[in-house]
Amino acid sequence: MNDVKSAKNDSKNGVELVGVGKMYGNVHAVRDVSLAVKEGEFLSVVGPSGCGKTTMLRMISGFVAPDSGDVRIGGASMKGVPPRKRRVGIVFQNYALFPNMTVYENVAFGMKAQKWPEDRIKDKAAALLEMVGMEDRAGAYPRHLSGGQQQRIALARALAIEPRVLLLDEPLSALDAKVRNTLRFEIKRIQRNSGITTVYVTHDQEEALSISDRVALMRGGALEQLGVPAELYASPASEFAADFIGVNNIMRGVYQGDGRFVWNGRTLFVETKRDPGPAAMMVRPERFAPAEAGPVLNEPNINILEGRVVGKVFLGPLTRVAFSVDGATLLMDLLSAAGEPLSAGDPLRARFAAADAHLL
Amino acid sequence: MLRRAFSVSLMLLYFSFILAPIFLMLIGSFGEKWFGTLLPTGFTLEWYAQLFRKAMYVRAMVMSLWIAALTVLINGAISILTVYAVHVLESRRIRAAFDFCLLLPIAIPPVVMGLGMIQAYNWKGFSLVGTWQLLLGAHIAYTLPFMMRPLMANIEMIRWSALEEMCVSLGASLWTTIRRVLIPNLLPGVVSGALMTFAMSLGEFQLAVMVTGSRSQTFPVVLYQAFYVSTGFACAATTLLILTSLLSLVGLVLVGRSFSGEIVGG
Numbered sequence: 001m002n003d004v005k006s007a008k009n010d011s012k013n014g015v016e017l018v019g020v021g022k023m024y025g026n027v028h029a030v031r032d033v034s035l036a037v038k039e040g041e042f043l044s045v046v047g048p049s050g051c052g053k054t055t056m057l058r059m060i061s062g063f064v065a066p067d068s069g070d071v072r073i074g075g076a077s078m079k080g081v082p083p084r085k086r087r088v089g090i091v092f093q094n095y096a097l098f099p100n101m102t103v104y105e106n107v108a109f110g111m112k113a114q115k116w117p118e119d120r121i122k123d124k125a126a127a128l129l130e131m132v133g134m135e136d137r138a139g140a141y142p143r144h145l146s147g148g149q150q151q152r153i154a155l156a157r158a159l160a161i162e163p164r165v166l167l168l169d170e171p172l173s174a175l176d177a178k179v180r181n182t183l184r185f186e187i188k189r190i191q192r193n194s195g196i197t198t199v200y201v202t203h204d205q206e207e208a209l210s211i212s213d214r215v216a217l218m219r220g221g222a223l224e225q226l227g228v229p230a231e232l233y234a235s236p237a238s239e240f241a242a243d244f245i246g247v248n249n250i251m252r253g254v255y256q257g258d259g260r261f262v263w264n265g266r267t268l269f270v271e272t273k274r275d276p277g278p279a280a281m282m283v284r285p286e287r288f289a290p291a292e293a294g295p296v297l298n299e300p301n302i303n304i305l306e307g308r309v310v311g312k313v314f315l316g317p318l319t320r321v322a323f324s325v326d327g328a329t330l331l332m333d334l335l336s337a338a339g340e341p342l343s344a345g346d347p348l349r350a351r352f353a354a355a356d357a358h359l360l
Numbered sequence: 361m362l363r364r365a366f367s368v369s370l371m372l373l374y375f376s377f378i379l380a381p382i383f384l385m386l387i388g389s390f391g392e393k394w395f396g397t398l399l400p401t402g403f404t405l406e407w408y409a410q411l412f413r414k415a416m417y418v419r420a421m422v423m424s425l426w427i428a429a430l431t432v433l434i435n436g437a438i439s440i441l442t443v444y445a446v447h448v449l450e451s452r453r454i455r456a457a458f459d460f461c462l463l464l465p466i467a468i469p470p471v472v473m474g475l476g477m478i479q480a481y482n483w484k485g486f487s488l489v490g491t492w493q494l495l496l497g498a499h500i501a502y503t504l505p506f507m508m509r510p511l512m513a514n515i516e517m518i519r520w521s522a523l524e525e526m527c528v529s530l531g532a533s534l535w536t537t538i539r540r541v542l543i544p545n546l547l548p549g550v551v552s553g554a555l556m557t558f559a560m561s562l563g564e565f566q567l568a569v570m571v572t573g574s575r576s577q578t579f580p581v582v583l584y585q586a587f588y589v590s591t592g593f594a595c596a597a598t599t600l601l602i603l604t605s606l607l608s609l610v611g612l613v614l615v616g617r618s619f620s621g622e623i624v625g626g
Binding site: 062063081083084085086087088089090092096098099100109110113157158160161238283 | 532540
């Protein structure tokens, strides 16, 4: 991954949105979004349904014209360029394979339409089918393939025309969990090997975090936050981001300055550079740990909360414990372990480091 | 058990009600005499021989097949284009208007349609009434919904919008898209629409009897007149019509299957 990326590190942008907006009636589907996807980059766009992510994708492919702003591919404005001429590869959630054509014919369709020479089409189609692991099903019809296999073919078909950008619109949403996980990393591998600029739309934040170079979070048609996955997870820019990406404990209180945050009459320590005032503190469940018995004494870098266990959920490797502190319910993730099981009603002391709290 | 016996006997009753008269026609067409008896007496092929000797009947059969075939072809072409346009426009209002238009020919009795056509296309010095072209037009209008319906269901089932976007993004021209993707994937709908409209046009009587003239009569019209000739002769003519209809439909199914087997079969 590094060699492909470093070779293109400072190169131009693959796709660029410059202040694009789109209204449907009185509703802003997309409002003033500016965003640059570097060449060879894998960018995911996440957000709840109706956040404008699909509209954004359709503006790149050209099926929706922005009311304002500009879409650029490879540095060139796409104003007035029809979708047919954009050389954009698309993969849909429902595969949209041509039912009347075999796997091979599906993959070859774009190349034939663009009048490539016959032997080049053959070689390219064979190479693509091998890449997606479907070389032995070249003569099969889509209806004989599983959902995962159909999506592999759809991917090969999109890549066949050597597009400048690959757009994937919820490509894994129709598949079952196991296939989804395998295919997710295969998409990533194929993208990495071909070095194609990719925009991946999904509502599944976990999927986005696990395969993207960067993630764009959208809300109500606007860009909420853009960053590498770890950054989005560790320092969400808003309560919405904190809530949408992963699970979060949100504690509302007042920041008094000097690293002190008052929540329900308790003083908690936090590392932040913000100004005093009302604020929300966020702590990821896995940042909590059970603390030894002892006095509640918050030092400048460790916070301890005393409460009672309300319930727990076994998640496999993790066990999620809900505990209540002064009437507020917080979540703590612990590595599942045999012995010493916590049960509802037990007293619990939970600690977290000041560095693990994030203040908004 | 009782329920099973009930439903089986109900079905038998239904079939005998529909099939018994047809079966009697078949028997009657080979009978010498059929008067005052339950079944005809004697055996003869004379009625069939007469049928093929009389130019009027042969011409009417050719005319019927000709009009039914043209109806299917023109219906198919109009329907594919219309259904494609209505689907791609994705306008709820256009869709509502479309659905309403499909109901019209069903709501209006053919006899009303026929009278209207006589009024509308009969001017002094220039009249379309009596020409086969007018009957063709009437049959197209009358049977069009039965071609449109299966096609509309078909285009929705294959989720055409996504397929078309796919074609466009892959750089295919509109012509390539229609020829290589739209039409092949609509064939199942075309076949079932063709079966419907062909059968309807071939057996249609009300419009034909009002709109056609002596040179453009279709088989159902002359068949009706045959009952004034003799019972055996009429039975032979009826049997011929049924046979032609069945053979045509079987042929249509076979042709359709050979084209669209890849999509429907499997």
